[in-house]
Amino acid sequence: MIYDINAWAFSNDAEFPHQDWDLFITDISTAPLLLSLSINPEVANDKRKVFLACLYLLVGDAVGIVKDRTHLEEVRLFVEQASSNQNYYIQQWVFRSFQLIQNPELFDYKKWCDGIDIFSFWKD
Template sequence: MFRDIQHAWNPTQEEIKIWAYSDEQIPSQDWELAVNNVENIPMICSFIDDDKCQKKTFFLSSLYVFTGDIVASEIESDIADLTSLLDKVEKGAKTEELKTWIYRSKHLISYPQDYDYDYWGLFSKYVFNV
């Protein structure tokens, strides 16, 4: 699917979509960081709402990482973009998992002191219940 590991770290939306519906393993450790950007989030949300997507857990975890990284950065313009994005995807959210991520993300934006890497970092306890 990817020519090499370097290309896996700069995936196109089409490559992400193909992988989402494949039997392929994660192309690289911490790949959540490679797929997370503002442009990809609506697509990632659509995967979570699609029962046919084989990688829903991976993508849900990536959403928590995305929110956590932005809030922890304390960059106001990025937080404003995240807030706007949450409002946009909330309108079409179907699953409880996605609605819960939106709710928790809005809460974290309002209360950034509640940030805890165990819940907003890789292998989020919100997703993996560890």
């Protein structure tokens, strides 16, 4: 699966390999790769946005859908590790993720799990 993610990230093909591909690739095991691709300047901007949306999906899914404490703790630890990254968009994601993890009642599916459309729901 990691090969598929990298292959698409660095290809000229702008289309998803298949419908719901973002759902398929978003997992705690792929999270470090998704993070690195979301900030890699060699990846096209529109694809970096897809990988960033996958990071939001990772957190939103853990808090608002799966609701498994062990999985949520794994995701929280990943967000904590990512907090040292100085990229502006990652810092926004880290801040928002910690807010959501601490206040799960703030979960909004459209802001966290609706693909690249999520960015239209954030006002900053």
